[in-house]
Amino acid sequence: MLTKNNRLNQFTVPNGYVLTSGRLITVARPYSNDSAAKPLEQTLANAKTILNTALTMRNLIKEGHELAELKPAGNSPQIELATRIQSSLGDATKGRLSVLTSPIALTVDNSKVTSLSPSKSDMAVWIKSHDTPGSYIVLNGNNDETYVSYIADKLADSKHINFITSGFGGHGTTDRHAIATNKTEGDRFKELLMEKGIAPQRITVDPFSTNSGQNAINVADIINRDIQGGKPLGTVIVSGTPAAVFRQTYTYAQQLKINSETPFQIESFPFCDEAKYTTLADNLAIIREFSTTLNYLFNTAYLPSNAGLYPDAFFSSVLDCLTTFADKLTADHPKDADKYGTVVRAIRTIDQQMIERFKSTQLTSEDKMAVRTVDDFFRSLFNPLELTFNRGTV
Numbered sequence: 001m002l003t004k005n006n007r008l009n010q011f012t013v014p015n016g017y018v019l020t021s022g023r024l025i026t027v028a029r030p031y032s033n034d035s036a037a038k039p040l041e042q043t044l045a046n047a048k049t050i051l052n053t054a055l056t057m058r059n060l061i062k063e064g065h066e067l068a069e070l071k072p073a074g075n076s077p078q079i080e081l082a083t084r085i086q087s088s089l090g091d092a093t094k095g096r097l098s099v100l101t102s103p104i105a106l107t108v109d110n111s112k113v114t115s116l117s118p119s120k121s122d123m124a125v126w127i128k129s130h131d132t133p134g135s136y137i138v139l140n141g142n143n144d145e146t147y148v149s150y151i152a153d154k155l156a157d158s159k160h161i162n163f164i165t166s167g168f169g170g171h172g173t174t175d176r177h178a179i180a181t182n183k184t185e186g187d188r189f190k191e192l193l194m195e196k197g198i199a200p201q202r203i204t205v206d207p208f209s210t211n212s213g214q215n216a217i218n219v220a221d222i223i224n225r226d227i228q229g230g231k232p233l234g235t236v237i238v239s240g241t242p243a244a245v246f247r248q249t250y251t252y253a254q255q256l257k258i259n260s261e262t263p264f265q266i267e268s269f270p271f272c273d274e275a276k277y278t279t280l281a282d283n284l285a286i287i288r289e290f291s292t293t294l295n296y297l298f299n300t301a302y303l304p305s306n307a308g309l310y311p312d313a314f315f316s317s318v319l320d321c322l323t324t325f326a327d328k329l330t331a332d333h334p335k336d337a338d339k340y341g342t343v344v345r346a347i348r349t350i351d352q353q354m355i356e357r358f359k360s361t362q363l364t365s366e367d368k369m370a371v372r373t374v375d376d377f378f379r380s381l382f383n384p385l386e387l388t389f390n391r392g393t394v
Helices: 038-067 077-084 086-093 123-128 145-156 185-195 211-229 240-256 278-299 313-331 333-351 351-360 365-386
Strands: 003-005 009-012 017-018 023-026 105-109 112-115 135-140 162-164 204-206 236-240 265-269
Touching: 077 086, 077 278, 077 365, 086 278, 086 313, 105 240, 135 145, 135 211, 135 240, 145 185, 162 185, 162 211, 204 313, 211 240, 236 240, 236 278, 240 265, 240 278, 240 313, 278 313, 313 333, 313 351, 333 365, 351 365
Parallel strands: 135 162, 135 236, 162 204, 236 265
Antiparallel strands: 003 009, 009 017, 017 023, 105 112, 105 265
16 A cells, blocks of 8 residues: 655555655565565665665656546547557457467576477466476566456465565556556555465565566565575466566566576466457557567567577567558558658568578667667557556555
């Protein structure tokens, strides 16, 4: 629960932190299942991360209260554009969610990432093989309670798997659920799990993460303290709103720094109810994840750079999705070619030859600019739409 003392300009945030005038005051330990004091060295090493997170939290709290009091106009040029071309978006993304939720299995050994060859078993077989004391399933924050309820229902009878709910809040990926202004995503997700009978002792809340990188950092902190306490680690299972699971799994492979002397696995949660993800926001989220993942691969170090870790099906789906969108857009809106010309031209340059250049580490500056242009376009459509999502108490 986030509470504000207006007289002191002070926020009380979950698990014992007070945020006042931009300063973070610790009055209790940050995570709910911590049983041992952290060494001074580790505390000092984490101080900068905690401070940066606190500053981000302050801004998100402020923004959340402001957005809750406003009713953003739904007729912005970007929203009108997204609505006008939603048929093109729907055609381009039809059936693509299954690609983004296809199983991923990676082995991490001394920070070196190698791939496995996973197969998608049925739910009962999957649960049986993963319901062990060494398995952690991480529910990454967003406002998508649909996927959290789905996981809670499917894993309600599990006995051993550990749950980590990670996320502060402020932004969302779907318009089906209100973005909470009175509690963090991590705390809300814990409530949903407990409603299905999952014991609170098996759930650890990280209420501070505001992006995938911070998810990985804070989740690693939780798991490392469990390892120090003698708990085993076998598999970290990454879950989130289905469109983002592909990218988030590779983000964890790159950024989850676990103090383990033995190899461990990072896997994706390979199930979702695809029929529930058909809105304009869903379609934009799907195509944006394709473009963002490609942009991160080409232009950042957020994901593993080894092209061999990524299935060919992902790259072929990116090309098919973007090409379908460009073809449908130009066919349905020929009079608006000047509005879409830049992004269509950029999409036309993203082809199999470009993918081969990525695989052989021979990307050109033009390649990098093209994928950035495409990603910027889809982000420019999604971000204003996200501001129209309902915000309030839950």
